[in-house]
Amino acid sequence: MTQFINMLLIGIGAGSIYALMAIAMVLVWRSTRVINFAQAGMALLSTYIGFELVQKTGNFWIALPLAMVLGALFSALVEILLIRTLIRHSTSGPVAGIVPIIATLGLLGFIRAMIGFIWGNQDVQIQPPLSKIGFKVGQETIALSPMNLLVLITVLAMVLILGFIFQKTNLGLSLRASAYSPEIAQLAGVRVGAIRTIGWSIAGAAGAAAGLLQTVNGTGTVSPDSLEFSLLLTFGFIAAVIGGLESLPGAVLGAVVLGLVLAFVQIYISGTLVFIVAFALLLLVLLIRPQGFIGTKAGRRA
Amino acid sequence: MLKKHPLTAFILFGLLLFLLSNRVDELRVFQGATVAIYVIAIASIILLTGYSGQVSLGHGALLAIGGYAAALSRNHWGAPVWLAFCIAVLAAAMGGYLLGLAAARLSGPYLAGTTLALAIGLPSIANQFSIFGGEQGLLFDIGAPPASLGADFTQYKWYFWIAALAALIIIYWLRNVMNSRYGRNWKAVRGNDVAAELAGINVGRNKVLAFTISAGIAGLAGALLAMTISTVSPGAFPLALSFSLATGAVLSGVTTLGGVMIGAVTLVAIPEIVDSVVSRYETSETVANNLPGLLVSTLLILTVLFVPNGPVEQMRARHERRAKR
Numbered sequence: 001m002t003q004f005i006n007m008l009l010i011g012i013g014a015g016s017i018y019a020l021m022a023i024a025m026v027l028v029w030r031s032t033r034v035i036n037f038a039q040a041g042m043a044l045l046s047t048y049i050g051f052e053l054v055q056k057t058g059n060f061w062i063a064l065p066l067a068m069v070l071g072a073l074f075s076a077l078v079e080i081l082l083i084r085t086l087i088r089h090s091t092s093g094p095v096a097g098i099v100p101i102i103a104t105l106g107l108l109g110f111i112r113a114m115i116g117f118i119w120g121n122q123d124v125q126i127q128p129p130l131s132k133i134g135f136k137v138g139q140e141t142i143a144l145s146p147m148n149l150l151v152l153i154t155v156l157a158m159v160l161i162l163g164f165i166f167q168k169t170n171l172g173l174s175l176r177a178s179a180y181s182p183e184i185a186q187l188a189g190v191r192v193g194a195i196r197t198i199g200w201s202i203a204g205a206a207g208a209a210a211g212l213l214q215t216v217n218g219t220g221t222v223s224p225d226s227l228e229f230s231l232l233l234t235f236g237f238i239a240a241v242i243g244g245l246e247s248l249p250g251a252v253l254g255a256v257v258l259g260l261v262l263a264f265v266q267i268y269i270s271g272t273l274v275f276i277v278a279f280a281l282l283l284l285v286l287l288i289r290p291q292g293f294i295g296t297k298a299g300r301r302a
Numbered sequence: 303m304l305k306k307h308p309l310t311a312f313i314l315f316g317l318l319l320f321l322l323s324n325r326v327d328e329l330r331v332f333q334g335a336t337v338a339i340y341v342i343a344i345a346s347i348i349l350l351t352g353y354s355g356q357v358s359l360g361h362g363a364l365l366a367i368g369g370y371a372a373a374l375s376r377n378h379w380g381a382p383v384w385l386a387f388c389i390a391v392l393a394a395a396m397g398g399y400l401l402g403l404a405a406a407r408l409s410g411p412y413l414a415g416t417t418l419a420l421a422i423g424l425p426s427i428a429n430q431f432s433i434f435g436g437e438q439g440l441l442f443d444i445g446a447p448p449a450s451l452g453a454d455f456t457q458y459k460w461y462f463w464i465a466a467l468a469a470l471i472i473i474y475w476l477r478n479v480m481n482s483r484y485g486r487n488w489k490a491v492r493g494n495d496v497a498a499e500l501a502g503i504n505v506g507r508n509k510v511l512a513f514t515i516s517a518g519i520a521g522l523a524g525a526l527l528a529m530t531i532s533t534v535s536p537g538a539f540p541l542a543l544s545f546s547l548a549t550g551a552v553l554s555g556v557t558t559l560g561g562v563m564i565g566a567v568t569l570v571a572i573p574e575i576v577d578s579v580v581s582r583y584e585t586s587e588t589v590a591n592n593l594p595g596l597l598v599s600t601l602l603i604l605t606v607l608f609v610p611n612g613p614v615e616q617m618r619a620r621h622e623r624r625a626k627r
Contacts (some may be wrong), residue, residue, distance in 0.1 A: 013330045035411035037359075037418070095556060095610045098357045101414045102552050102606045105359070105545060109599030116592035191331060224592075230541055234422050237415045275423035282419055283404050286412065 006143040007267045008260070015153040015259020017217065020210035021236025022243060024249035029245055030179035031199030032083055034100040040208050040221065040233035042078070042112035046071035046208030051126050060129035060216070064154075067206050067212055068205040072243050076235065083200070084193075104242020114168060115224045121188055123221040126212075137257050150179040151213050158209060159252055162202070175199060179246075212234070231275075235262075238278055242285040244292025246264045253293055312474050319466050323459055332458045333570050338465035339526045341564035342472050346519035347551040348559055349476060350512060352488050357551060360417030361520050362544035363424040368394040368521025369528035369539065370434060373442035373521055383444045387468075390406070390525035391518045398517020399510065406509035408615055421544040425536035439535025442528045461530050468526060470498060472519055479515075488512055551604050555612010572597050 028036040036042075046067050053063035086103055089252065130146040166172035177185040178195045186192050213223050213234055222228075235258060243254025261281060262274045285292065323331055343365060351357050365513035371393035375381040381389065401420065405413050423617045428434040479485055486507050490498040495505050528534040550565030572594050580590045 035415060037414075071499050082603070089607055089610075097609050098351065098414075098556065099606045100551070101359075101411055102548070103358060103603055105548065106602035106606065108597045109595050110547070113592040113596035113599060116595070117588060120588055135334075203345065230422060234419050241412065241415065250308060270430060272426045275419075275426045278421045279416075279423040282416060286408060286416065287404055290407065 011260035011263030022239035027203040038107035043207040043211030047211035054240035071208025072201035079200035106273035252295035338469040343523035360421035363519035365524030366539035368524030372525035395518030395523020402513025561614035
């Protein structure tokens, strides 16, 4: 029984971080129809910036929001410098589909190399702000530490804030309108270019939070070649796709389902199988319900 | 020459390589073998892209299937070398067929992401089952070159001969396939799959076929790669390999086979160039570690921004424009 509860806790904890990554991918996809394979690299950069800020200020609570703001700025910069150029140059030829994929892949390599130049290729360590020892319930220690609780609360708060922005504010309306149809939104007076940049910057902030929280929640160390960030990218992508790639609640749902499935595999079967199970889950969803958990038949436009 | 008598041209090129391999030192011969292997792997991606307009980010996984299949068949059944290579092709093609069944229904960035997930997921299987030898992997020894080639015929030269011959055969064959009915079908599907369907082409079957052939060729490249390093292990097929192959394909130009050497040579040359820069200016280790990545990714971004069709296609387009005028 304890094992089962631990599985649920681990699954939801991991899923909540994938959710941030999935949200970032969905926001970028909705605003520019690009899957940002550099999302993990951008999250990695924000994590290093977070590391510097923790060093300077000595306080994780100041470093996290600051890193998110800087991550958002960097993401906006990428949109303005790279993605706009890409869209302006875009050809309708046979390679039109691969250009954004390759460009973001190139960006990923570029960011990694830059991080290597600045911080070197060794691990750097970020102290977790809270204890990572699980709470005690009766005799048993459960897989929920103050740190995990913090991650859950942060993610929940972000999802709620994003949900509020999207549903209740004019900005959210513009974001949704330009995702639905850029032309119509433009005619209705939405400044689609600016809205795209905002979409990217929110994604950058979410990615920064995902990177920092994943790091302090996990090993506490990062290096330019961290496997964790490849995983964050893959699992974030898988969560976004099984959630439908168009909807934010879908991304969160997809991430939590993925987290739970992987936790189940990890605890009851074998830890080394998680990647292949994640891949199988992705294939299964794409074959049976390509529009994702949440999404209409016409939802998949690619 | 290449247009009128392609077979003669290929044989002459092969002879040239053979003469060259006797003139240069061991390191260059080994690099030559690596270039030949990259040529095969990149050609397999170009073939795949030739039908879908999509690039696979997970070809490293298919290479891994080929490498492991070759090593397993040789270690367990004592298969002769040529048979091990055939088994590698078949096994990878089978994997590609299964993946293709799913991929035929995927378009847009879905295929890229799915193949990426495969490339991350597949190596972990090697750690799960003891038959694959875990982190250390398996030995794959093709043996010394035949004695009839002479006593001073080195192992690396033997690798180079095998890899170069395989590359020449594969490129010649692919060139013919691309010009055949299948190649035309793939081009039609790539151009507009609805129009292709209306013209009587079975889009789904063609996509799966292209994926299967591409995977088989990737499997051969994997077996050859395993040959040059004498082992197969999860570490030999990292995500970085998949990314470099995709990079090589883009640098070569994904719409034509004509530029396949460009990407392969670039992939081998960049570490070499960085080495010489580092040793000349005695820069720090940080620069040596990160300069290759920086060069490759910058080259990649510039390529997609300015010559998205690849240098060869770009030159041809310019040539055609000038001819019209």
